[in-house]
Amino acid sequence: MHRDFAEQHMHTILARLAGTGAVPRADQVDAVHAVLQPASRVLVVQATGWGKSAVYWAATHAIRSTGAGPTLVVSPLLALMRDQVNAAERAGLKAATVNSTNIDDWDDVFEGLDADAIDVLLISPERLGNPRFAARLGALLARVGLIVIDEAHCISDWGFDFRPDYQRLARALLSTPTASVLATTATANQRVTQDIGKQLGENTVTFRGTLARTSLTLSVVPGLSPLQRYGWIADALDQLPGSGIVYVLTVAEAERLTAFLRSCGHAVDAYSGQTDADTRLKVEERLRHNQVKAVVATSALGMGYDKPDLGFCVHMGSPSTPVAYYQQVGRAGRAVDHAEGVLLPSDADERIWDYFATASIPDPQT
Known part of the structure; x- marks a missing residue:
């Protein structure tokens, strides 16, 4: 897919999230373009507030416009998931979550997925250990267009103590042959960046910016x-x-x-x-x-x-x-x-x- 296709969808999403005058950063468009390549592996290491989520919403918007399946976002915290569901909806995407606090909603969410009515599904890493969810994972992974691993430092060794589920997750999700995988984090030094890249695979494209914060x-x-x-x-x-x-x-x-x-x-x-x-x-x-x-x-x-x-x-x-x-x-x-x-x-x-x-x-x- 051409870069101008990525740029067009990035502009659409930014206008919804930040207003019509918002201009994308060059790296944001390049990251979306990289994600849109078939079965790509992309790592984005950028400072908090840079706009990493705008990259995956724009990539989702672009992928869905081609008729491909939904995006699966793996996110470590309920607070973060709630914010992301709201942000996705502001970006014009239909988002849902399957987590430990909304078990009564799961059937409706699964029906929405089966009907291709959901653009983004957010889950925590622990869902993979839940038999009810794991039973559906194979069919879901066969259909998703993009997998996003948010706070991706958790799949590196220094995140091991925080969420062992991330280790299992990386192995399960990275085995999908068709979907693109985007990993994002604001907290990865050079060693952790290399470690995540190694887990994603040798063809990983990495976008790394300055982590300095002048404010x-x-x-x-x-x-x-x-x-x-x-x-x-x-x-x-x-x-x-x-x-x-x-x-x-x-x-x-x-x-x-x-x-x-x-x-x-x-x-x-x-x-x-x-x-x-x-x-x-x-x-x-x-x-x-x-x-x-x-x-x-x-x-x-x-x-x-x-x-x-x-x-x-x-x-x-x-x-x-x-x-x-x-x-x-x-x-x-x-x-x-x-x-x-x-x-x-x-x-x-x-x-x-x-x-x-x-x-x-x-x-x-x-």
């Missing part, structure tokens, strides 16, 4: 005791711009810090892997509409949560790696000129990560 100011406040860190955050919430996220390393810390900040009069919510699905949705919406100053969160609120005007990310405790820090702080400053990223490290951070790491990132041979 973010990063700073570190070292040497504080645990009590001083609580006090620093309580004072800082009066001065930090807009609303934001305060990241902590454990569920217990999220609950403790939230209770303390509320006692200081701050409007804050807690968010962790222990937070139930309904509450998560409410907390995400409160943050999105600036009804809270901050959400005190573990890494459960991270990849893909989209609030373009998020004003700050404060880390009470260091994430496990610089790449994990980049992933989390990248939530802020997407559509504002200035956002703050502040790290409050602790002497205990390394011990916590040593504990979490006991079973993670195995040797590739193992």
Whole structure:
């Protein structure tokens, strides 16, 4: 397919998502063009806010216009899936999701797929382990025109501890002989990029841009005791711009810090892997509409949560790696000129990560 075909569909999607004056980046059009080649393998590594999702919506729009099957998007978080369903519909695509919270809707979704009435199906990696879904996977894979692996660093070895399902997923989905595969991520250093490319196959086309973010100011406040860190955050919430996220390393810390900040009069919510699905949705919406100053969160609120005007990310405790820090702080400053990223490290951070790491990132041979 010619590049101008890709460009035409990219313009259509961008106009719907960002307004009629929106102009695509050259790499966006080239990435769509690469995806539209038969059974292609494409990896896009670009900064948060660059417009990776616009690439797969435009590619889907183009593929569907030729009469090919739907796009299957594999996405790691429910918050991210909800945002993506909304974005796909804004782009003029009929989107649906099959996940653990909407089991009653599955039959309707499957009927829609059978009737070719759905353009985009979003699933989490865990669906592959569900017998009811797995039974339908073969027929679905025979029909899909494009497979998108979002947050693709999760299929590399440093993502192994986060989602082992991604490893199974890569093997299952990459075996499809007819569909194109697009993998996207904002957090892949050179080694991870090469690792993903190797898993996608030797003919993988990679588009990698700068991951620098001019809107973010990063700073570190070292040497504080645990009590001083609580006090620093309580004072800082009066001065930090807009609303934001305060990241902590454990569920217990999220609950403790939230209770303390509320006692200081701050409007804050807690968010962790222990937070139930309904509450998560409410907390995400409160943050999105600036009804809270901050959400005190573990890494459960991270990849893909989209609030373009998020004003700050404060880390009470260091994430496990610089790449994990980049992933989390990248939530802020997407559509504002200035956002703050502040790290409050602790002497205990390394011990916590040593504990979490006991079973993670195995040797590739193992």
